[in-house]
Amino acid sequence: MEEIYRLIEEKIKEAGHEGNVSGKDIYDEICDQIEEAENGSYIFMSKKDDDVFFEYKIDVMDDNFNLSYIDINTPQGKIHVDFDN
Structure with a gap:
């Protein structure tokens, strides 16, 4: 699991987000x-602080899920983190 958490954190940093993130917290959320x-595609929003929120696009399947992307919305703009590439 540590590898998954680290991958989430690395992808977010590579996309340009400079704030602190926890791959474990994101995965658990x-x-x-x-x-x-139920099986299908979902968009979830998560408010991180007063002016930052994350938007997750997730595909749910029988035994697992796919995190397709995270959009990090900040006052400076949107950072798109694509997990499908």
Whole structure:
């Protein structure tokens, strides 16, 4: 699991986000959101502080999920983090 957490953090930093992020926290939040979800594609929003929120695009399947992208919305603009590439 540590590898997954590190990958999430690295992708976000590579996309240009300079704030602190926790891959574990993001992964856990996604798991909580999709716990009872049916198969399909979902967009989830998560407010991180007063002026920053994350938008997750997730595809839920029977035994797993795919984090397609995260859009990090800040006062300076949007940072798109593509996990499908």
